Amino acid sequence: MKFISTRGSAPALSFEGALLAALAGDGGLFMPEVWPQLKPDEIAALAGLDYADAAYRVMRPYLEGDPCLADLEDVLSEAYEGFHHPAVAPLSQIGPNSFVLELFHGPTLAFKDLAMQVVSRFMNRALRRRGQRATVVGATSGDTGAAAIEAFRGLDAIDVFILHPEGRVSDVQRRQMTTATEPNIHNIAVQGTFDDCQAIVKALFGDQELNARLGLTGINSINFARILAQIGYYFTSAVTLGAPYRPVAFTVPTGNFGDIFAGYAARAMGLPVQRLVIATNLNDSLPRAFASGTYEPHGVIATASPSMDIQLASNFERLLFELAGRDASRVRSLMEDLRRQGSFQLSQGEFGQLREIFSAHSAGEDVTEMTIRGVFEETGMVVDPHTAVGIAASQQEAALGTTPMVVLSTAHPAKFPDAVKRAIGIAPAQPERLTLKLGSEERCTVLPADFGTVADFIVARAASPLTGAEA
Numbered sequence: 001m002k003f004i005s006t007r008g009s010a011p012a013l014s015f016e017g018a019l020l021a022a023l024a025g026d027g028g029l030f031m032p033e034v035w036p037q038l039k040p041d042e043i044a045a046l047a048g049l050d051y052a053d054a055a056y057r058v059m060r061p062y063l064e065g066d067p068c069l070a071d072l073e074d075v076l077s078e079a080y081e082g083f084h085h086p087a088v089a090p091l092s093q094i095g096p097n098s099f100v101l102e103l104f105h106g107p108t109l110a111f112k113d114l115a116m117q118v119v120s121r122f123m124n125r126a127l128r129r130r131g132q133r134a135t136v137v138g139a140t141s142g143d144t145g146a147a148a149i150e151a152f153r154g155l156d157a158i159d160v161f162i163l164h165p166e167g168r169v170s171d172v173q174r175r176q177m178t179t180a181t182e183p184n185i186h187n188i189a190v191q192g193t194f195d196d197c198q199a200i201v202k203a204l205f206g207d208q209e210l211n212a213r214l215g216l217t218g219i220n221s222i223n224f225a226r227i228l229a230q231i232g233y234y235f236t237s238a239v240t241l242g243a244p245y246r247p248v249a250f251t252v253p254t255g256n257f258g259d260i261f262a263g264y265a266a267r268a269m270g271l272p273v274q275r276l277v278i279a280t281n282l283n284d285s286l287p288r289a290f291a292s293g294t295y296e297p298h299g300v301i302a303t304a305s306p307s308m309d310i311q312l313a314s315n316f317e318r319l320l321f322e323l324a325g326r327d328a329s330r331v332r333s334l335m336e337d338l339r340r341q342g343s344f345q346l347s348q349g350e351f352g353q354l355r356e357i358f359s360a361h362s363a364g365e366d367v368t369e370m371t372i373r374g375v376f377e378e379t380g381m382v383v384d385p386h387t388a389v390g391i392a393a394s395q396q397e398a399a400l401g402t403t404p405m406v407v408l409s410t411a412h413p414a415k416f417p418d419a420v421k422r423a424i425g426i427a428p429a430q431p432e433r434l435t436l437k438l439g440s441e442e443r444c445t446v447l448p449a450d451f452g453t454v455a456d457f458i459v460a461r462a463a464s465p466l467t468g469a470e471a
């Protein structure tokens, strides 16, 4: 399997190459050259498997012929052995035909752990194989950073630089990142928004000299390996609810469009997904695009679901590639419109296809709070504000007959105690694994949202990417 760029002018790479490069050399995102197919009997056979075994069967076709394939089994069993639920990603029922997929049983209590624990292990092994060091740069609105720091802390061959928007993540999220004591971990609080952080990270990749000098790699969902490791739970949850013999719908709290794109990938691989519902908070560039066919991100609005305070949904580019029939020149032209005029217009055909598979709804702050309260009163379950945005969106979706609706629960409520307390009057219990991990002394450097300043900071602190032998 080769991985090709959505913008068409970077060379195709193997899985390992795309894993370490993260972003394609032409600024595009890597995509598998074809979607591997799982036949109905192969999907049915996932029922009852351990999560790691099911994920192995879903991921394996993407790694055929790649050196990472030999690592896959061990990587998955190690990645999920530390999860705090035997099912890894269990389903709970919250209403007739309405389910919540709990993706917060990993070490940092957010869905990012399901992929980050896998990606860090693949990267570490690939670098060892190649005798190289690397510098991870990542942008976070709170959860990716914590998951990456947890997954990479203490690794000898990898320096990690995480950019978060200053004052725009919850206290728990910030402390999860800034109280790490390992010398390979560096936190930067950027005086701006998540979109600023992500733009700086992409610009770092675009600087060829810096990229080569530091051996840059990325752990955001712009890295296809992140998406790949997020496809598994769509299959396991759907099979539990009757797939491949019964279709399933998913509602996905959405920011950077990575998680829901993994749902699209599952569908493209043969999973009967009847509908994918995009749920956003007030940062509603995607629901607006669904109404008008024009994608026009505005400035980021701070909300009680800060991890989704994102306007520029990077992975939407992957979907555009699909909607455009994999025509990279069309993607380049839409991305150029976005860069020049701050918006682009989908064609009739692209818009029609989009609406055939997806719908999109946004939830305001009051609705989010009322949803946390409503779910608590009706079921006794305490959900976090991101999950509440998802549940609210699923309630706006037209009835889908007998098709079960699965809402992805992307974070544990203990990460957002203030928002939860405002809604239900009590703070969520803090799991022991969180309490034990939060140190007291915080290490973080505040920098302006300026590419040059951030690049200089990273250059000054990153170790040379060359090996001892090469140096």
Ligand SMILES: Cc1ncc(COP(=O)(O)O)c(C=O)c1O
Binding pocket: 110, 111, 142, 143, 144, 221, 253, 254, 255, 256, 257, 258, 259, 260, 307, 308, 386, 410, 411
């Ligand atoms: C808790 C939580 N929910 C939802 C999202 C949205 O996921 P995505 O960016 O993959 O759309 C994020 C981060 O992006 C998150 O941290």
Ligand SMILES: N[C@@H](CCOP(=O)(O)O)C(=O)O
Binding pocket: 139, 140, 141, 142, 143, 144, 145, 219, 220, 221, 222, 255, 256, 258, 307, 308
């Ligand atoms: N919500 C994310 C933002 C980055 O998303 P990613 O999935 O592209 O890494 C966060 O919490 O950091």
